[in-house]
Amino acid sequence: MEATWLDGNGMAGLLTEVFGADITAVVRSCGSCGTAAPIGAHRAYRGAGVVLRCPGCEDVAIRIAQLPDRTVLEVRGAWVVELPRG
Amino acid sequence: MSALVARRALVWTVATVAEVVDETAHAVTIAFDVPDWPGHVAGQHVDVRLTAPDGYQAERSYSIASGPEDGRLALTVERIADGEVSPYLAGVLEAGDEIELRGPIGAHFSWRVEDGGPLLLVAGGSGLAPLMSMLRHRHARASEVDARLLVSARTLGELLYHRELEQLADGPGLAVHRTLTRERPDGWDGWDRRVDPAMLQAVGPAPEERPRVFVCGPTGFVEHVAETLVELGHDPGAVHAERFGPTGG
Numbered sequence: 001m002e003a004t005w006l007d008g009n010g011m012a013g014l015l016t017e018v019f020g021a022d023i024t025a026v027v028r029s030c031g032s033c034g035t036a037a038p039i040g041a042h043r044a045y046r047g048a049g050v051v052l053r054c055p056g057c058e059d060v061a062i063r064i065a066q067l068p069d070r071t072v073l074e075v076r077g078a079w080v081v082e083l084p085r086g
Numbered sequence: 087m088s089a090l091v092a093r094r095a096l097v098w099t100v101a102t103v104a105e106v107v108d109e110t111a112h113a114v115t116i117a118f119d120v121p122d123w124p125g126h127v128a129g130q131h132v133d134v135r136l137t138a139p140d141g142y143q144a145e146r147s148y149s150i151a152s153g154p155e156d157g158r159l160a161l162t163v164e165r166i167a168d169g170e171v172s173p174y175l176a177g178v179l180e181a182g183d184e185i186e187l188r189g190p191i192g193a194h195f196s197w198r199v200e201d202g203g204p205l206l207l208v209a210g211g212s213g214l215a216p217l218m219s220m221l222r223h224r225h226a227r228a229s230e231v232d233a234r235l236l237v238s239a240r241t242l243g244e245l246l247y248h249r250e251l252e253q254l255a256d257g258p259g260l261a262v263h264r265t266l267t268r269e270r271p272d273g274w275d276g277w278d279r280r281v282d283p284a285m286l287q288a289v290g291p292a293p294e295e296r297p298r299v300f301v302c303g304p305t306g307f308v309e310h311v312a313e314t315l316v317e318l319g320h321d322p323g324a325v326h327a328e329r330f331g332p333t334g335g
Contacts, residue, residue, distance in 0.1 A: 006305070006329050012149055012191035013133040016096040024194040039328070040194025083093050 008050055008052050009040035018071055020065060031077040033057035092161040095125070096188050098135060103183045104158055110244050112165045113212055114125055114176045115151060117158040120187070126150050128223040129196035129216045129300065129328075132189030136171055142315045146171045149302070149328070150190060152214040153222030162246060164212040166225070168256055195300065199224060203231035203298065204291045208281065208311050210238050210303020214246045216328060230259040234297075236289045238281050238307065240268040263289050281307075283314055293319035 012024045024040030035056030042052040049065035063074040101118040131149045152160035163177040199218045208218040239245045253261040265277035291297045301311045308329045
């Protein structure tokens with residue numbers, strides 16, 4: 001069966017819009033199965049918004065919905081993102 | 087685990103087409119002049135945005151085919167017959183035209199000479215583009231790091247960068263392997279079947295050598311190759327995948 005997802009890496013543009021940085025190399029540990037994988041290696045599903053899922057167990061890592069006046073973001077699991085200041 | 091991430095505003099920029107070159111019957115390479123282009127790392131991509139007169143916008147991601155050391159940013163675009171964006175990029179667009187793009191992006195699927203090797207690159211069709219950027223980078227930096235490339239195409243005529251790859255393969259450290267899945271031309275010395283475990287073992291390097299692996303192509307191809315590599319014993323964390331489609335072309 002043809003897979004229907006893309007890679008988190010392919011969402012780098014949107015993620016950079018939301019986080020102000022390219023976070024595809026950031027490692028996230030799944031709260032459900034413990035898999036540690038870079039955001040770029042998560043599975044990306046596109047619909048009305050974008051959902052990134054854990055490559056190990058498919059649990060939701062992040063949901064992003066872009067509405068006309070705002071972006072809505074839901075983040076799950078253990079992530080640490082360090083952004084330089086200034 | 088955490089990592090300091092480079093922060094940079096991602097803005098849409100108007101790029102001007104400098105040149106369009108036919109690669110195959112279905113694919114072109116488009117070279118752009120991009121004002122204030124910050125440079126890229128081999129393997130990264132850009133987002134391309136087209137806007138219709140009525141304001142409708144379509145956005146697609148394309149891997150960068152040029153090497154970081156090349157003078158111009160170049161994308162190789164394969165025309166998908168019923169696609170929304172690719173028939174315009176690979177059919178209508180010509181020198182002097184302007185399109186919007188933003189990038190470079192995609193820190194996960196990228197390689198620098200400093201990252202070291204050995205390298206295993208596996209491409210399906212136009213999935214060769216970002217891997218070609220890596221090989222152009224490797225060549226520009228006169229790197230002799232062990233690199234193996236396996237390219238799968240349907241026919242010889244659909245094999246991208248054929249001549250350039252032969253020239254690169256004359257240099258030290260690079261082995262180029264090809265397989266055609268729909269034909270076997272006279273005198274063909276490559277494989278003529280889909281990528282399978284025996285083929286990947288013949289290409290190497292062995293899992294014990296801990297190669298950095300980059301696989302790019304259509305979703306089904308990448309899924310099959312990545313699964314096979316892991317079954318052969320490669321570290322799943324070292325297998326970087328870039329799938330394209332189904333995005334409507």
